[in-house]
Amino acid sequence: MDTIVLDKIEFNPSTPQVFKKLRIKKGSRNEGLVHDLIEQAKGIGHPKAIYTISGINDKDEKGVVLDGYRIDSRVMRVNLSDVNRVFPYIATSGRELYEWRQTKDDLLENYYADEISQMALRTAGKTLLDHLKKTYQLGRTSSMNPGSLKDWPLSGQQILFKLLGNPEDAIGVQLLESLLMVPNQTVSGIRFVSESDFSNCELCPRDNCSHRRVPYDKDLFQRKYQ
Protein backbone atom coordinates (compact mmCIF):
# COMPACT_ATOMS: atom_id res chain seq x y z
CA MET A 1 0.00 0.00 0.00
CA ASP A 2 1.23 3.48 -0.84
CA THR A 3 1.60 6.16 1.75
CA ILE A 4 -0.92 8.97 2.06
CA VAL A 5 0.18 12.46 3.06
CA LEU A 6 -2.05 15.01 4.77
CA ASP A 7 -0.36 18.34 4.20
CA LYS A 8 -3.23 20.80 3.96
CA ILE A 9 -3.83 20.97 7.66
CA GLU A 10 -4.80 24.42 8.89
CA PHE A 11 -3.16 25.70 12.07
CA ASN A 12 -5.27 28.36 13.67
CA PRO A 13 -4.86 28.24 17.46
CA SER A 14 -7.23 30.47 19.38
CA THR A 15 -5.59 33.10 21.55
CA PRO A 16 -7.61 32.20 24.70
CA GLN A 17 -6.65 28.56 24.24
CA VAL A 18 -2.92 29.39 24.03
CA PHE A 19 -3.16 31.81 26.96
CA LYS A 20 -4.79 29.10 29.03
CA LYS A 21 -2.15 26.52 28.12
CA LEU A 22 0.70 28.94 28.88
CA ARG A 23 -1.06 30.38 31.94
CA ILE A 24 -0.91 33.90 30.56
CA LYS A 25 -3.27 36.35 32.23
CA LYS A 26 -4.79 39.35 30.44
CA GLY A 27 -2.70 42.42 31.16
CA SER A 28 0.29 40.37 32.32
CA ARG A 29 3.88 41.17 31.32
CA ASN A 30 4.11 38.47 28.64
CA GLU A 31 0.70 38.96 27.05
CA GLY A 32 2.08 40.97 24.10
CA LEU A 33 4.95 38.57 23.50
CA VAL A 34 2.67 35.52 23.38
CA HIS A 35 0.19 37.34 21.21
CA ASP A 36 2.99 38.08 18.69
CA LEU A 37 4.18 34.46 18.80
CA ILE A 38 0.67 33.19 18.07
CA GLU A 39 0.40 35.46 15.04
CA GLN A 40 3.84 34.37 13.78
CA ALA A 41 2.98 30.69 14.27
CA LYS A 42 -0.34 31.07 12.46
CA GLY A 43 1.50 32.61 9.52
CA ILE A 44 4.05 29.85 9.07
CA GLY A 45 2.62 26.78 10.85
CA HIS A 46 2.12 23.85 8.51
CA PRO A 47 1.36 20.65 10.46
CA LYS A 48 1.40 17.42 8.48
CA ALA A 49 0.81 13.70 8.73
CA ILE A 50 1.59 10.56 6.77
CA TYR A 51 0.12 7.09 7.07
CA THR A 52 -0.21 3.81 5.29
CA ILE A 53 -2.29 0.68 5.68
CA SER A 54 -0.32 -2.45 6.53
CA GLY A 55 -1.61 -5.97 6.40
CA ILE A 56 -0.71 -8.39 9.18
CA ASN A 57 1.06 -11.27 7.45
CA ASP A 58 1.73 -13.38 10.51
CA LYS A 59 1.23 -13.53 14.27
CA ASP A 60 2.96 -15.73 16.81
CA GLU A 61 3.39 -15.69 20.58
CA LYS A 62 6.02 -12.96 20.56
CA GLY A 63 5.04 -10.56 17.84
CA VAL A 64 3.57 -9.80 14.45
CA VAL A 65 4.72 -9.39 10.85
CA LEU A 66 3.47 -6.23 9.12
CA ASP A 67 3.96 -6.00 5.36
CA GLY A 68 6.89 -8.42 5.69
CA TYR A 69 8.54 -6.62 8.65
CA ARG A 70 8.68 -8.45 11.94
CA ILE A 71 7.91 -6.55 15.16
CA ASP A 72 8.70 -8.29 18.43
CA SER A 73 6.15 -7.01 20.90
CA ARG A 74 3.94 -9.21 23.03
CA VAL A 75 1.66 -6.26 23.82
CA MET A 76 1.19 -5.53 20.13
CA ARG A 77 0.59 -9.20 19.43
CA VAL A 78 -2.25 -9.33 21.96
CA ASN A 79 -3.65 -5.95 20.95
CA LEU A 80 -3.84 -7.01 17.31
CA SER A 81 -5.45 -10.39 17.99
CA ASP A 82 -8.73 -9.46 16.34
CA VAL A 83 -7.59 -7.28 13.43
CA ASN A 84 -5.89 -7.97 10.13
CA ARG A 85 -4.71 -4.49 9.21
CA VAL A 86 -3.14 -1.51 10.98
CA PHE A 87 -2.36 2.14 10.22
CA PRO A 88 1.32 3.06 10.76
CA TYR A 89 1.57 6.87 10.98
CA ILE A 90 3.59 9.95 11.76
CA ALA A 91 2.07 13.32 12.71
CA THR A 92 4.20 16.43 13.10
CA SER A 93 4.08 20.12 13.92
CA GLY A 94 6.10 20.56 10.70
CA ARG A 95 9.59 21.80 9.85
CA GLU A 96 8.36 25.38 9.49
CA LEU A 97 7.52 25.76 13.18
CA TYR A 98 10.57 23.75 14.22
CA GLU A 99 12.90 26.10 12.35
CA TRP A 100 10.99 29.13 13.61
CA ARG A 101 11.50 27.99 17.18
CA GLN A 102 15.26 27.57 16.58
CA THR A 103 15.43 31.34 15.99
CA LYS A 104 14.16 32.07 19.51
CA ASP A 105 17.29 32.57 21.62
CA ASP A 106 15.46 33.84 24.65
CA LEU A 107 14.72 30.88 26.94
CA LEU A 108 11.16 31.87 27.79
CA GLU A 109 10.29 32.78 24.21
CA ASN A 110 11.74 29.46 23.05
CA TYR A 111 9.61 27.62 25.61
CA TYR A 112 6.44 29.40 24.47
CA ALA A 113 7.30 28.67 20.82
CA ASP A 114 7.74 24.98 21.66
CA GLU A 115 4.39 24.84 23.47
CA ILE A 116 2.68 26.48 20.48
CA SER A 117 4.41 23.93 18.21
CA GLN A 118 3.02 21.19 20.42
CA MET A 119 -0.46 22.52 19.72
CA ALA A 120 0.31 22.22 16.00
CA LEU A 121 1.30 18.59 16.57
CA ARG A 122 -2.02 17.97 18.34
CA THR A 123 -3.82 19.54 15.39
CA ALA A 124 -2.00 17.17 13.01
CA GLY A 125 -2.78 14.16 15.22
CA LYS A 126 -6.46 15.02 15.51
CA THR A 127 -6.80 15.71 11.78
CA LEU A 128 -5.20 12.36 11.01
CA LEU A 129 -7.46 10.49 13.42
CA ASP A 130 -10.60 12.19 12.08
CA HIS A 131 -9.45 11.41 8.52
CA LEU A 132 -8.85 7.71 9.29
CA LYS A 133 -12.16 7.32 11.09
CA LYS A 134 -14.10 9.00 8.31
CA THR A 135 -12.28 7.44 5.34
CA TYR A 136 -12.21 3.86 6.62
CA GLN A 137 -15.32 4.05 8.82
CA LEU A 138 -13.39 2.94 11.86
CA GLY A 139 -15.05 2.57 15.23
CA ARG A 140 -12.98 2.94 18.37
CA THR A 141 -9.25 2.87 17.82
CA SER A 142 -6.09 2.78 19.93
CA SER A 143 -2.46 3.53 19.21
CA MET A 144 0.92 2.09 20.20
CA ASN A 145 4.07 4.20 19.95
CA PRO A 146 7.65 2.92 19.77
CA GLY A 147 9.60 3.81 22.89
CA SER A 148 6.59 4.23 25.16
CA LEU A 149 7.01 0.74 26.62
CA LYS A 150 9.97 -1.62 27.08
CA ASP A 151 7.91 -4.17 25.16
CA TRP A 152 8.23 -2.06 21.97
CA PRO A 153 11.37 0.05 22.44
CA LEU A 154 12.51 3.07 20.48
CA SER A 155 14.34 0.81 18.02
CA GLY A 156 10.85 0.12 16.65
CA GLN A 157 11.15 3.49 14.89
CA GLN A 158 13.31 1.90 12.19
CA ILE A 159 10.64 -0.51 10.98
CA LEU A 160 7.93 2.11 11.34
CA PHE A 161 9.88 4.48 9.08
CA LYS A 162 10.42 1.65 6.56
CA LEU A 163 6.69 0.96 6.49
CA LEU A 164 6.13 4.64 5.71
CA GLY A 165 8.54 4.87 2.79
CA ASN A 166 10.40 8.17 3.02
CA PRO A 167 8.84 10.40 5.71
CA GLU A 168 11.69 12.88 5.40
CA ASP A 169 10.87 13.64 1.77
CA ALA A 170 7.13 13.39 2.29
CA ILE A 171 6.61 15.51 5.43
CA GLY A 172 10.10 16.62 6.53
CA VAL A 173 10.43 14.23 9.47
CA GLN A 174 13.95 12.90 9.95
CA LEU A 175 14.89 9.88 12.04
CA LEU A 176 18.22 10.51 13.79
CA GLU A 177 20.75 7.81 14.67
CA SER A 178 19.62 8.25 18.26
CA LEU A 179 16.17 7.16 16.98
CA LEU A 180 14.69 10.50 18.01
CA MET A 181 12.80 12.48 15.41
CA VAL A 182 13.23 15.98 14.04
CA PRO A 183 11.06 18.06 14.41
CA ASN A 184 10.90 17.23 18.11
CA GLN A 185 7.14 17.87 18.11
CA THR A 186 6.41 14.71 16.15
CA VAL A 187 4.69 11.50 17.11
CA SER A 188 4.90 8.12 15.39
CA GLY A 189 2.93 4.98 15.98
CA ILE A 190 0.59 2.29 14.82
CA ARG A 191 -3.15 2.84 15.08
CA PHE A 192 -5.57 -0.05 15.09
CA VAL A 193 -9.22 -0.76 15.69
CA SER A 194 -9.78 -1.72 19.30
CA GLU A 195 -12.84 -1.91 21.50
CA SER A 196 -10.74 -1.91 24.65
CA ASP A 197 -9.31 1.66 24.50
CA PHE A 198 -5.69 0.59 24.99
CA SER A 199 -3.34 3.27 26.27
CA ASN A 200 0.44 2.83 26.64
CA CYS A 201 0.13 4.71 29.94
CA GLU A 202 -1.77 1.82 31.55
CA LEU A 203 1.39 -0.27 31.30
CA CYS A 204 3.90 2.52 31.99
CA PRO A 205 5.07 2.95 35.59
CA ARG A 206 6.76 6.30 34.99
CA ASP A 207 6.14 8.83 37.78
CA ASN A 208 5.39 12.50 37.24
CA CYS A 209 4.71 12.32 33.51
CA SER A 210 2.80 15.42 32.45
CA HIS A 211 1.45 13.57 29.39
CA ARG A 212 -0.07 10.65 31.30
CA ARG A 213 -3.59 9.90 30.06
CA VAL A 214 -4.70 7.11 32.36
CA PRO A 215 -3.33 5.70 35.65
CA TYR A 216 -0.74 2.90 35.69
CA ASP A 217 -2.33 -0.50 36.22
CA LYS A 218 0.40 -2.60 37.77
CA ASP A 219 -1.42 -5.91 37.28
CA LEU A 220 -2.53 -5.37 33.68
CA PHE A 221 0.50 -6.93 32.01
CA GLN A 222 0.13 -10.12 34.01
CA ARG A 223 -3.63 -10.17 33.58
CA LYS A 224 -3.78 -9.58 29.85
CA TYR A 225 -0.39 -9.84 28.16
CA GLN A 226 1.64 -12.57 29.82
Ligand code: SF4
Ligand atom coordinates in the same frame (compact mmCIF):
# COMPACT_ATOMS: atom_id res chain seq x y z
S1 SF4 B 1 2.93 7.78 31.27
FE1 SF4 B 1 4.02 9.27 29.99
S2 SF4 B 1 5.89 8.19 29.33
FE2 SF4 B 1 4.45 6.63 30.07
S3 SF4 B 1 3.37 5.98 28.23
FE3 SF4 B 1 2.12 7.59 29.18
S4 SF4 B 1 2.77 9.46 28.16
FE4 SF4 B 1 4.34 7.92 27.71
